[in-house]
Amino acid sequence: MPEFEKLHQAILEGDQKSARALTEAMLAEGVAPMDMITKSMVPAMDEVGRRFECEEYFVPELLLSARAMKGAMELLRPLLAASGAQPAGRVVIGTVKGDLHDIGKNLVASMLEGGGFEVVDLGADVAPEKFIDAVKNSGAQIVALSALLTVTMPSMRTTIEALNQAGLRSKVKVMVGGAPVTPQFATEIGADGYSETASSAVQLARKLVAETAA
């Protein structure tokens, strides 16, 4: 099996040890890091997303594949930075202020990273000013907001308002998600997009980046 396919398979199977070992071996052979990402990792995580959508994969499988992908990515990231390679886009992500729940947000962050995005993960219970600082520092095109609780959904609105007041709203697209969040709520608070699942978040982010570039 060609090396690209082996790495693809290791990620698909959630085998972090193999994914790292294959990445190291391919680097030693002089394979370009960006080739590994575009030929193995992104297609593998797209396939993981597809399997998740059609319920061949569930949360444990998705988490394992994300781990394998991240394990390989850790080896590539310093080399990518040095080469000046550009990611598919930059996303600042976090669970909004007052909300400590981060499993859904972590799944989305992993899928975005697997989709070739550079992800700045601010964690949970993130104040609006932290999102603003992160957008300024990273030059992100997208801010992704998560909330699990009905009582913290209003923090999504205040975060968007804060981006507005900071003069950043026109520079970033905002996508939202989380158990109680609906497309209607996303529209009401002025978000640019809503995603119901972690895998569809990648499609949404790609669409939003394309809109930014247009």
Added chain:
Amino acid sequence: MKEADLPAARRRVRDTLAHREPDRVPIDLGSTSVTGIHVSVVAALREYYGLPRQPVKVYDVSQMLGAVDADLAAAMGVDTWGIPRRRSHYGFVNENWKPWRLNGLEILVGGGFEVDTEPNGDIVIYPQGDRSVPPSGRMPAGGWFFDAIIRQNHFDPDHLDPADNLEEFRPIPDEDLTWNVNWLPEGEASGRAIIAGFGGTGFGDIAIVPAPGLKDPRGIRDITEWYVSLRSRRSYIHAVFEKQCEIALQNLKRIHAAIGNRIDVVYLCGTDFGTQTSAFCSVATFRELWLPYYKAICGWIHAHSGWKCFKHSCGSVERFFESLIEAGFDIINPVQCSAAGMDPVRLKKTYGGRLVFWGGGVDTQKTLAFGTPDQVREEVLNRCEVFAPGGGFVFNPVHNIQAQTPVANVIAMLNAVHEFNGVRHA
């Protein structure tokens, strides 16, 4: 006591549990940790009904659920009564009550409730009230609930011992047993159906995995690590569940010997298998990892008692219903009709004769929290029309009523059930 001689509320619940259509749809609010009301809403309801102003007791400080006392239960027309839990989620005993303020509201918490406010306004809570160890829960500044702090301090993936994940499962202490027995006369005097949850039968409940009641938990305590272990460390999970099941069966024998058939329903497990759109695992994984243990627990209960077995699982879980029925569960909660594949009409038609729907009354994520009273009424009437015929339905919203839910909506919900039942309350 013969069924016919039972008080009306208890008979009503018994009828519906037996899939006989009762005189009216029974209502549960507050009998379990998944069918309760946030303490702030309990306080507001007491005010609405003109009941004596008093700080409300909170037995479940994690979700901050307020005790629904007899006067409030009567005002709302509640037909169930739950034995309060002796030990809180954070490991302290619910005795020696003391006042505490939650966002300005005075409430009562157990004497072992020990918290600190951090410089940023977050409140942290200590396991078993012991300030000498790191805190195990956090409420963000201005928040309404505590969430577990993940403490994965001794994790060595190459040297895992299932015994480490069993520290919180142990033989029921005599004082806990006595506590349950001592509460029963009050439940029986209430005339309502008696619900009990004794703990220890929640297999892999993600709220329990971080062990917020332990001072220094070992084993797999990180939520993500636990989820991946369901795929990558199945023999470990089996070893934990097998021993947990063994301990639980011994406890159930002792509990049953002490209380017999004086309760109607036993709340067994809150493990969530569903998400909004899908499931946490496949049916095949469920059947491999959970079914044998659920069968052992429910099987023992049905062979030795008249208790009905109550299973909670949020989300899109219709795919598991046949397996849950096979396991011996009688009741499913919270019936999250908004999740994928949870159409109430189809659920009632397919499983209505075999599962009691304890919940599904109104959506708490959208309608009850953010809708108008008219929208609440419409949804409640619709759900009652779907679920009530032939029995097998206990009215409860989809999960606990959350903080900041408008009281007008809760009243609209209750009025709609009473309207459906053709009775007036308060």
